[in-house]
Amino acid sequence: DTGVSQDPRHKITKRGQNVTFRCDPISEHNRLYWYRQTLGQGPEFLTYFQNEAQLEKSRLLSDRFSAERPKGSFSTLEIQRTEQGDSAMYLCASSQGPGVGYGYTFGSGTRLTVV
């Protein structure tokens, strides 16, 4: 297993366009998390899945954002009608279980630039 994969690594889009990012977690990990990180800040939690169920969403996740994990494997994060404030690194992580002993494995992220 090569870890958590995110695609694309970079995305430049015009304001108002829709974008979709993909995350492939480690195969035996049933928890999947999305975070957003802006320059100089730590990652901020967006949402997470237990298998295919989306269990928590942050207030940061506006109506323009939607995340899915249709078969409990890969996940997608879609941003509709992008705004310049959406420019950030979007990070995906997975973990093997809910216990405190299970660390998160992060991908390298998708850097979004909205022009």
Added chain:
Amino acid sequence: DAKTTQPNSMESNEEEPVHLPCNHSTISGTDYIHWYRQLPSQGPEYVIHGLTSNVNNRMASLAIAEDRKSSTLILHRATLRDAAVYYCILRDGGTGTASKLTFGTGTRLQVTL
């Protein structure tokens, strides 16, 4: 989630030990202390975690104060590849499901020759 306080930045010389402090004066009895680090242009990676006792692994050591209100991540011999932002995070492990990772701004470690 209980809050942690870390210095914004620290510097170290290569091959010297580095002690990265973290204060968590409002820690609760079921909070575990986790450390992650983020290398440039990468996602965060797990370093170490502990509850009460000091912990060692191949990457680092974690020294936890007796009253648990502070902890120190110890890199025994810093290398240039250890230059990163280090995050100290508390996770409530009181139930079977731990709280999610909540990141602060961390400590940016610079390592020089």
